[in-house]
Amino acid sequence: MIKVTKDNFVFKIVTHKAKEILASGIFELYVLYDDGTEGLIEDLEDLNLALKEDRDIGIEVGQLNFYFKTYGRH
Numbered sequence: 001m002i003k004v005t006k007d008n009f010v011f012k013i014v015t016h017k018a019k020e021i022l023a024s025g026i027f028e029l030y031v032l033y034d035d036g037t038e039g040l041i042e043d044l045e046d047l048n049l050a051l052k053e054d055r056d057i058g059i060e061v062g063q064l065n066f067y068f069k070t071y072g073r074h
Contacts, residue, residue, distance in 0.1 A: 011058030030057070
């Protein structure tokens with residue numbers, strides 16, 4: 001699943017694997033809020049709070065506008 005924030009940034013939802021991803025350090029994780037904003041998850045405490053609040057957790061995919069500038073609208 002993906003989620004697009006109000007600033008047209010695309011995130012892949014990884015809530016179910018967020019703890020493993022955080023432990024690996026390969027990707028930065030973001031908590032995705034219902035108002036279309038996001039916040040960087042800096043540590044396990046941040047992640048646990050987001051999970052407790054039943055928030056989506058995502059990794060960055062890229063800017064939606066980049067796709068349209070590169071490939072156009074089809």
